[in-house]
Amino acid sequence: METELKDKIVSIEKPAIEAPPEWKPMIMGILCNWCSYAGSDLTGTSRIQYPPDIRIIRVPCSSRVDPWFIIKSLQAHADGVLISGCHPGDCHYISGNYYARRRFLVTKKLLNFVGLHEDRVQFSWVSAAEGAKFAQVVAKVSEDIRKMGPLHLYKKENTR
């Protein structure tokens, strides 16, 4: 599961800046309480290994995720964001993830439009029974972000 680090890691958005050799990705995981959080719990109790780059926040439903959370995470520290909720039709609140799906599409397209790679922000549907899928998803996101390098875009401070 461990990904080999390359000799030189550069940010895909700003190739001029080289990452320090000990750099590790920081992924913000925002998981829905009823499916994905239980799914990640199952991953742990089943002793399935996944990369330790993810920091998890539990929210009541994937439609609780305001696009603001994603932007704030990227601005503050995170190199990538993973948002996970129930499969369509399985929402505990009947239709929350349908509303969330619309918001995610617009957010993803806008972030890509302003110059972030589209894999910086990823979404997944993980049910409470899919512990193995959660490990795969985290491994994929972690590997994508390791390839893309640290996020340097829009990190400039004190311009004036």
Next chain:
Amino acid sequence: MDYTMQIQDTAARLFSEEKIDLFIGYRSTGFDNNQVPVLIHHYQDVEQLVFTDKSVFNLTNYLKYEYTRNKRVGLVVKGCDSRSLNLMLTENQVKRENLFIIGIACEGVMNEQGEKAQNCVECVMPDAVIYDELLGAPTGQREYQVNADINELAEQPLIERGTHFEEIFENCIRCNACRHSCPLCYCNKCCIDQETSTLYQGSNTTSGAFHALMTWSLHLAGRCVDCRNCEKACPSHLPLHLLHKQNEQVIYENFQEHLAGMIKDDRGAFYKYSMSDPDDFIM
């Protein structure tokens, strides 16, 4: 497009019949034919009112303040303004019975260079969609046009796009004029203002502007009517329409050709859903 006399007559009639306490319109600044919004309280002031193709501002913005909230107001709306008014009515920000709306079948307004403004060239609904009295000849809904700037930028590689937008965000001075000039930004306390601590660099930095402008445009996604009051108010002349038009285009293409504020009681694209919404980007 000159409806000065009709608007003056209507305003005078409304004041004499005591139907309104306040009339919101445009007056000439006396310089270069430019116009500014004016709030008229008395019958004798109605001759200040004008309406030509220099009447650029969205007057529904004045309805969100406490000053006008409990008054009976008459106002002038163009096509785009009437759509934002429709949204404000749907979101219970104003009461319909307090308003007398003079709708305009708009022929497009001028920008600072004296040409027809870009949002008027691409306008989908030039006629007022909600009114008590309509001036001009309605032409009906037009076909949706994709913004040329968006197309041009979307074809550029990722790195160039990032550099372009970083320059834009770098010039933001965080004066919040965009927010104050937007008729749909009516929250008393904005969520963006929580992040003024240095921890999140919410202040006057590229990072802070990224956070503020992106959050702002995503909170307006599916509601923005492209009146471009924000761009007119921006002291740094940032092309804020890029963010809004991008969202509008994605929503139009993916969510059953949704356009904000066209029908009454339509709360916006994010307040409804369809089973056939695109799902292929989700793992």
